[in-house]
Amino acid sequence: MKYKYETHTHTSPVSRCGRVSVGDIIKMYIEKGFSGIVLTDHYSPLTWYDQSLVAPQKKIEFYLQSYREMKKIAPSDFTVMFGMELRHFGTSNDYLIYGMDDKWLEKQGNLMAVWEKRVYEMMHKEGYLVYEAHPFRPGRTRCNTDYIDGVEIYNGKTGKKYNDKAEKWAKEKGLLTISGSDFHKPEHAGRGGIITEKPIRNNADLLDTLRSMNFEMIKTY
Numbered sequence: 001m002k003y004k005y006e007t008h009t010h011t012s013p014v015s016r017c018g019r020v021s022v023g024d025i026i027k028m029y030i031e032k033g034f035s036g037i038v039l040t041d042h043y044s045p046l047t048w049y050d051q052s053l054v055a056p057q058k059k060i061e062f063y064l065q066s067y068r069e070m071k072k073i074a075p076s077d078f079t080v081m082f083g084m085e086l087r088h089f090g091t092s093n094d095y096l097i098y099g100m101d102d103k104w105l106e107k108q109g110n111l112m113a114v115w116e117k118r119v120y121e122m123m124h125k126e127g128y129l130v131y132e133a134h135p136f137r138p139g140r141t142r143c144n145t146d147y148i149d150g151v152e153i154y155n156g157k158t159g160k161k162y163n164d165k166a167e168k169w170a171k172e173k174g175l176l177t178i179s180g181s182d183f184h185k186p187e188h189a190g191r192g193g194i195i196t197e198k199p200i201r202n203n204a205d206l207l208d209t210l211r212s213m214n215f216e217m218i219k220t221y
Helices: 023-033 056-073 102-106 115-126 160-173 203-212
Strands: 003-009 036-039 079-082 084-086 095-098 131-134 150-155 176-180 191-197 214-217
Touching: 003 095, 023 036, 023 056, 036 056, 079 203, 084 160, 084 191, 095 115, 095 160, 095 176, 095 203, 102 176, 131 176, 150 160, 150 214, 160 176, 176 191, 176 203, 176 214
Parallel strands: 003 036, 036 079, 131 150, 150 176
Antiparallel strands: 003 191, 084 095, 095 131, 191 214
16 A cells, blocks of 8 residues: 655645645545645745734744644544745745644744754754755755755646756755645645655654655656
8 A cells, every 4th residue: 555645735824825724625635545744834924924024933823723723633544744834034945844843843933034054953953854945946046955954856836847957956966855746725736745655644754754765756747
């Protein structure tokens, strides 16, 4: 038996650009044969666009609500994991963080004001992994590869030309790689993700799987 997992998902209302509620996301992905999902809502000015832009920790429960609701309502055989898509102030680059614990995040300050090197150190201290998302999408730049573990080489909302460039760059740099749908609305469901031989039941399993690269990538051109 094989298992499919989504690794790049945005929800409404946490991500301002998200268009689908967590209940509907679960239904869509179960219908497509997925066994689980990583929520990676934007932690960036795309989310903290009101008075919380400087002090998002004051509304951290807002940021965590989709993950906690999905955990509560998902069937027992559908794995829900917490992640993040982080963007720092003054940049257009996005970083997918895997393995993150929601309780850990509650204790942090403003991660938008902590740039790549320090974020990488913080995440590695906790055992989390950092990937640059869609690095060749127009308007993005490639970060210092000393401060990431991997690269999203297939993004379901990004054209083949840019995904191919990301794959070539990741291979040249010897980085981990991943695929994700970058889900925002129904037509994005299941465009990317990973297929495994063993079930992923929690973030610890996810981290082991990502580090080992023991999975197939979903690519739907």
